[in-house]
């Protein structure tokens with residue numbers, strides 16, 4: 001971790017961005033939109049997980065899908081910046097995932113849960129913290145059900161975690177920006193406004209290279 005941050009500072013690259021918020025709040029939807037509009041500006045930190053891929057997800061692009069044994073070995077070796085247990089599965093950000101993006105001078109995006117946010121706060125990665133929140137628990141449940149990716153058990157676990165997440169995210173100073181994703185376009189405009197300074201930094205670097 002020390003090495004990574006020393007390198008990062010020496011490069012004076014753009015600040016990473018942490019995205020958090022309840023499962024189903026719309027993080028992936030907003031991130032995909034952002035990365036499509038700003039091609040060559042953002043890079044996704046590909047996490048490791050022990051959960052199974054959903055239809056349409058790709059190993060190495062959405063996640064590195066691994067077994068508990070492989071993940072635990074990596075954690076024990078110190079390969080991870082942070083890791084957490086969420087809804088019965090392990091998730092974690094490897095040092096390599098962040099370094100790969102930062103080596104390209106891109107804004108590194110981390111999509112992580114609340115435990116991840118708290119653990120990243122103990123490092124010197126110094127990201128911008130953005131929370132994506134649903135308008136209500138009812139809307140969140142509907143979105144998760146309509147997405148049709150979760151078993152009833154997983155859905156209930158996610159809704160329980162969401163309740164905790166929505167309470168904690170009110171803690172003053174935990175997030176730099178909190179966006180309520182009610183209308184998608186409005187939420188997206190707020191997201192772009194929050195990231196404008198970093199986006200312009202990368203555009204400048206790209207123009208001068």
Ligand code: ADP
Pocket residue numbers: 021022023024025026027028029030143144146147181182183184185
């Ligand atoms: P997350 O990545 O936070 O788990 P997703 O991006 O997968 O959430 O969004 C959950 C579901 O809600 C998806 O089916 C997505 O299409 C839908 N969704 C996202 N944002 C909105 C919105 N503003 N209005 C209605 N549906 C949305």
Ligand code: 5GP
Pocket residue numbers: 019020021022023047048051082083084086091092093111112113114115116117
């Ligand atoms: P999903 O299974 O819906 O893709 O993700 C479930 C939760 O795990 C989401 O809140 C997501 O932000 C979080 N998550 C994904 N990758 C990581 C990671 O590397 N670390 C942590 N702490 N959480 C992660």
